Amino acid sequence: MKKRNSKEHDALLEELTSVIAEKTEAAIAARMALRDAVCAFVAVEQARGMPISTVIATVKDILAKVQRGVGKVTDELAQQLIDWCVEFHLSRMPTGPAIIS
Amino acid sequence: MALLATPCSTGLTVASPHDRTLDDDLELMSRIAEASATAACAEATEFEMSATIRHAISQADASRRVRLAVEVAASRDAVAMDALRMAVCEFTLALRRDGITPEGVLIRLKQLIDNETLPLIRSHPSDNDGHSLRERISTWSVKAYFDSEGACL
Numbered sequence: 745m746k747k748r749n750s751k752e753h754d755a756l757l758e759e760l761t762s763v764i765a766e767k768t769e770a771a772i773a774a775r776m777a778l779r780d781a782v783c784a785f786v787a788v789e790q791a792r793g794m795p796i797s798t799v800i801a802t803v804k805d806i807l808a809k810v811q812r813g814v815g816k817v818t819d820e821l822a823q824q825l826i827d828w829c830v831e832f833h834l835s836r837m838p839t840g841p842a843i844i845s
Numbered sequence: 846m847a848l849l850a851t852p853c854s855t856g857l858t859v860a861s862p863h864d865r866t867l868d869d870d871l872e873l874m875s876r877i878a879e880a881s882a883t884a885a886c887a888e889a890t891e892f893e894m895s896a897t898i899r900h901a902i903s904q905a906d907a908s909r910r911v912r913l914a915v916e917v918a919a920s921r922d923a924v925a926m927d928a929l930r931m932a933v934c935e936f937t938l939a940l941r942r943d944g945i946t947p948e949g950v951l952i953r954l955k956q957l958i959d960n961e962t963l964p965l966i967r968s969h970p971s972d973n974d975g976h977s978l979r980e981r982i983s984t985w986s987v988k989a990y991f992d993s994e995g996a997c998l
Contacts (some may be wrong), residue, residue, distance in 0.1 A: 760936045763956055767929040768958055769893065774925035781918040785911040792904045806912065810919040
């Protein structure tokens with residue numbers, strides 16, 4: 745294993761470490777904002793009497809639209825958003841969880 | 846004759862002012878009361894309909910606004926995730942150039958993420974304590990490490 749110990753190299757690693765920490769924080773903040781937006785969307789649509797299946801379909805549509813615009817949204821994100829929707833929906837049901845089609 | 850009008854019923858005919866009797870007057874009063882009640886009902890119905898329409902418009906507007914918020918948030922999320930992917934990639938390639946093994950890179954990454962930032966995501970159960978993000982970061986790193994081109998695209 746070759747190992748460079750120059751100050752320049754250390755500074756580069758330190759900078760990369762700082763950047764990765766900063767970007768992780770930003771990504772987490774963005775993901776939380778997305779979660780909150782999705783939960784608000786679920787709440788509003790529930791108040792309008794929309795079934796959760798329709799809400800999920802709409803969220804998928806929104807993601808598809810974003811995917812076209814940015815091209816980096818993955819299936820994992822879609823699944824996570826849907827999980828948020830379902831979880832939020834279930835937590836608001838007075839009689840507890842039920843079958844969601 | 847009772848003066849109680851049927852709520853929200855319709856129909857009013859006014860008798861000629863000639864040859865009125867007491868019964869006619871009572872009849873007229875009854876009809877006026879009935880008409881008054883009908884008008885009040887119509888007003889109330891109109892108000893209820895108006896309130897219903899206003900409520901529907903308000904809900905539709907709220908739906909449109911939160912949908913827009915989701916769109917904006919999803920776009921920002923995608924951009925932020927991509928920026929993180931790039932940072933992970935640059936970090937990985939720098940360590941690879943330094944001769945660090947893939948396992949060594951992952952250990953450094955996990956230490957960094959666990960120690961500094963990932964606990965922030967733990968406020969929501971569906972995030973599974975940031976497990977999915979950790980997995981994603983590891984995947985990015987491994988891909989970057991073994992990418993023959995060595996470029997973070």
